[in-house]
Amino acid sequence: QKEVEQNSGPLSVPEGAIASLNCTYSDRGSQSFFWYRQYSGKSPELIMFIYSNGDKEDGRFTAQLNKASQYVSLLIRDSQPSDSATYLCAVILLNSGGSNYKLTFGKGTLLTVNP
Amino acid sequence: EAEVAQSPRYKITEKSQAVAFWCDPISGHATLYWYRQILGQGPELLVQFQDESVVDDSQLPKDRFSAERLKGVDSTLKIQPAELGDSAMYLCASTLELGADTQYFGPGTRLTVL
Numbered sequence: 573q574k575e576v577e578q579n580s581g582p583l584s585v586p587e588g589a590i591a592s593l594n595c596t597y598s599d600r601g602s603q604s605f606f607w608y609r610q611y612s613g614k615s616p617e618l619i620m621f622i623y624s625n626g627d628k629e630d631g632r633f634t635a636q637l638n639k640a641s642q643y644v645s646l647l648i649r650d651s652q653p654s655d656s657a658t659y660l661c662a663v664i665l666l667n668s669g670g671s672n673y674k675l676t677f678g679k680g681t682l683l684t685v686n687p
Numbered sequence: 688e689a690e691v692a693q694s695p696r697y698k699i700t701e702k703s704q705a706v707a708f709w710c711d712p713i714s715g716h717a718t719l720y721w722y723r724q725i726l727g728q729g730p731e732l733l734v735q736f737q738d739e740s741v742v743d744d745s746q747l748p749k750d751r752f753s754a755e756r757l758k759g760v761d762s763t764l765k766i767q768p769a770e771l772g773d774s775a776m777y778l779c780a781s782t783l784e785l786g787a788d789t790q791y792f793g794p795g796t797r798l799t800v801l
Contacts, residue, residue, distance in 0.1 A: 576729070604788045615778055615792040616730065660729050664788060672743040675720075675790060677729025 575599065576663050578678035586686050591648040593681050595661030598642070604664040605637055605644045610680065611657045620646065651685040658682050689713045691793030693779050699799045705767035708796045711760070712781030718742075720790060721754055721764050722778040730778055736762060769800045 575598045585591045593607075604623055608616035622628045622635040622644065634647040644663075648655055658680040665676040692711040700706050712719050718737050722730035733752065735743040738759035747754065751770070756762040766773055776797050780790040 580727075606788070613797075615776075615795045617792070618789060621788065662729070669745050671745075672735065674732050674735065674743060675788075677731070679727065679729050 575665055575676050576661055576678040578659075578661050578681050580679055581682040582684055583681055584684045584686060585651050587651060587653060589651050589685075591651045591655065591683055591685070593646040593648075593659050593661075593683065595644045595646075595663075595678055596642055597644070597661075597663045597665070599663070599665050600639075600642060602639075602642075602663045602665060605635070606662040606675070607633075607635060607644075607646045608660040608662060608677075609655075609657045610660055616660055648683075651683075653685050653687050656683060656685050691779055691781055691791055693777075693793040693796055695796055696794060697797045697799075699801065700769050701801050702771055703768040705765065706769050706798065707766075708764045708777050708779075708798075710762045710764070710779030710793060712762075712779070713791060715783065716781035716791075717759070717784050718782045719756060719762050720780040720782075721762070722780065724776040724778055724795075726775070733764070766798075769798075771800050774798055774800045 577596050607620040609619050610616045620635040622637045628635045632649045636645045660680045661678040662675050664673050694709050720735050721733045724730040733747045734754045736756045754764045776795045778795045779793040
């Protein structure tokens with residue numbers, strides 16, 4: 573079982589719509605969850621982090637966390653063409669040797685917002 | 688705004704050659720990470736430093752990869768010899784301290800091995 577799973581997409585939404593991106597993770601003990609945006613050929617850029625169950629809003633972005641279901645999502649309201657990018661879900665997980673917590677990424681979901 | 692610096696931005700090399708990448712973290716950041724990102728995948732941690740000490744290199748292919756952070760500031764990642772499968776984006780990130788969650792990424796080095 574992969575540690576952090578995302579639908580690879582592509583997810584295509586019209587401009588102004590809500591884009592919904594989903595992620596599941598394997599370690600029930602995980603406490604920290606992140607969403608990064610990555611434009612083609614560029615490095616990841618942190619857009620949201622969430623630690624507690626429930627919703628966290630920042631402008632047009634809302635992160636949702638459900639630890640019981642091991643599920644984290646990102647909603648983008650009023651999607652703009654400039655939001656077109658790959659969105660990476662990342663979770664702090666214990667490494668395979670049990671010696672260190674590391675940031676573990678999913679494969680990312682490609683989002684395309686059509687004008 | 689302080690940023691993580693990396694060089695070179697792009698590197699093309701032939702297989703069996705040696706390559707080296709450099710990273711300068713945000714000033715004062717004690718923890719430094721090297722990641723590899725293959726096209727279509729998420730970044731994968733190669734090595735993590737706390738100051739000059741290696742915290743985690745469990746995913747570093749030690750037969751050909753090496754990393755150092757001699758003075759606990761900037762860092763170098765080396766591959767010798769490079770193989771075709773090493774073509775990827777190599778990303779450096781830093782955090783203020785060990786255990787701090789928010790990682791700030793540099794622009795990356797795109798490596799192409801021919």
